[in-house]
Amino acid sequence: MDKLNSTLTAVKSLRSNVRQCFEHLSDGTDGETADESRSIFVHEFQDKFGSINLQLREVEQLINALQVPQTAYSLGNTAYLALETSQDRHTLYPQLVNSYRWIDKVHDHSFMAFNNLNQNTLRRSYNYCSQKRPRLPFSSFNNDPDHIDKLLGEINTPPHTSYRVFRPFGSNAVAIVTISNVLKAAIVFKGVLIEWVTVKGYDEPLEQDDLWAESRYEVFRKVQEHAHSAMLHFFSPTLPDLAVKSYVTWLNSHIKLFLEPCKRCGKYIASGLPPTWRDLRTLEPFHEECRNC
Secondary structure (H helix, E strand, O other): OHHHHHHHHHHHHHHHHHHHHHHHHHHOOOOOOOHHHHHHHHHHHHHHHHHHHHHHHHHHHHHHHOOOOOOOOOOHHHHHHHHOOOHHHHOHHHHHHHHHHHHHHHHHHHHHHHHHHHOOOOOOOHHHHHOOOOOOOOHHHOOOOOHHHHHHHOOOOOOOEEEEEEEEEOOEEEEEEEEOOOEEEEEEEEOOEEEEEEEEEOOOOOOHHHOOOOOOOHHHHHHHHHHHHHHHHOOOOOOHHHHHHHHHHHHHHHHHOOOOOOOOOOOOOEOOEOOOEEOOOOOOEEOOOOOOO
């Protein structure tokens, strides 16, 4: 460390003297000075330049005296990569050494973890691990034909909301929800999971052939986009009955689609549309532009 400190001190002194020499050189001499003044200037510059040469030799000697510590890892012929003249290849060998050190540490830690885990006495026996435990079936794949009818009948709905269930796809049901004189929604089920929702106006047809067609009204197309977002929000394979009840309750909150103002701005119409978004928790109406404000 002493040699390194003395070398750094010599380098700092050399840099300082070089800076002073160039500053003295940049000042120069005025054009009106005599020849004697110029000779003095040249003599001072030669003295400074000579001292710089002496300090440079001293720094070279100190650097040569430093003993570069040998790396603890020898990677064979890869050490010749450090002798490459290309700048890209010159740094390959230090990177290889760092990678080898990292792998060596990982090996040490894994060996210690292996020894600690082998000392653990709370290991399961082979007989316990070999036993196959039966997997409980998901209730979301319940194909009981009357299950959807019972589930929709248990939901507390407004008086002007009705449900009609039919099965054009075998045992999977499709529920047509009519909410007052506002809108119709077709909920396509797979078992008890909701797979698709189509929202249309009250005066639009919504039968088996119209399940995948969008509404001709922009307001109901926007409600359908929000309905798909809510479908993903309430999705729950472990509690499918609760998910369906929560989703239908959210859908029934559109019964006053054209009668309630936005809770954020207080307006009934914004950008030509009523508040089409219903909060997933409070069921309060918001315009699409206001819900994130």
